[in-house]
Amino acid sequence: MMKTQVLYKSRTGNTEKLAKAIFEAVPGKSKDIQSLDERKDYKMGDVYFIGFWTDRGTASTDILDCLGSLQGKKIALFGTCGMGGSPEYYKRIEENVRVFIEDDNQYLGAYFCQGKMPMAVREKYTAMRTQKNARQIDAMIQNFDRALLHPDAKDLEGARAFVTEIYETLEKDGGREL
Numbered sequence: 697m698m699k700t701q702v703l704y705k706s707r708t709g710n711t712e713k714l715a716k717a718i719f720e721a722v723p724g725k726s727k728d729i730q731s732l733d734e735r736k737d738y739k740m741g742d743v744y745f746i747g748f749w750t751d752r753g754t755a756s757t758d759i760l761d762c763l764g765s766l767q768g769k770k771i772a773l774f775g776t777c778g779m780g781g782s783p784e785y786y787k788r789i790e791e792n793v794r795v796f797i798e799d800d801n802q803y804l805g806a807y808f809c810q811g812k813m814p815m816a817v818r819e820k821y822t823a824m825r826t827q828k829n830a831r832q833i834d835a836m837i838q839n840f841d842r843a844l845l846h847p848d849a850k851d852l853e854g855a856r857a858f859v860t861e862i863y864e865t866l867e868k869d870g871g872r873e874l
């Protein structure tokens with residue numbers, strides 16, 4: 697029987713919401729969810745969903761270390777980031793983090809959505825705004841305000857669909873194992 701381990705890091709709760717939706721959608725009872733801070737013995741799983749908040753275009757070091765330590769596992773990534781509506785940007789984060797996964801693992805894909813940022817970020821934007829950069833800063837403020845609504849119900853639904861699709865594929869690949 698395959699065991700699924702959901703591991704995540706979340707500073708302000710966005711990624712935790714996604715982690716919980718992902719955990720719910722994992723079929724069967726052989727599953728576990730842990731914040732990486734609490735978890736030391738996380739090598740027991742067969743399938744891993746590793747979640748992170750985006751920190752300067754990548755994941756924090758402890759997430760990257762955790763990823764780099766896994767061998768012979770099936771690994772999916774998920775994450776939240778302040779920047780919304782850009783599949784290209786999500787792809788870039790995915791690639792930045794994916795390189796830490798060793799080749800003897802099976803990579804299952806990634807799911808990203810936007811996540812709200814602290815109000816101090818908006819205040820910083822406002823303070824930075826000049827006549828010269830107004831257009832750019834206004835776009836950043838607009839993105840900030842849109843982010844306040846995320847992760848929303850649709851993001852969580854997307855996360856659950858991502859999980860369902862992965863298990864459908866795994867079942868097709870080697871159903872007896874499940």
Ligand SMILES: Cc1cc2nc3c(=O)[nH]c(=O)nc-3n(C[C@H](O)[C@H](O)[C@H](O)COP(=O)(O)O)c2cc1C
Binds near residue numbers: 706711749778
């Ligand atoms: C130090 C720091 C760096 C960040 N860097 C990025 C970034 O490079 N790109 C981005 O889109 N969001 C960035 N964010 C925004 C967070 O990734 C985003 O708000 C995320 O949803 C927070 O998740 P959490 O609630 O699980 O902590 C950054 C936030 C912080 C605090």
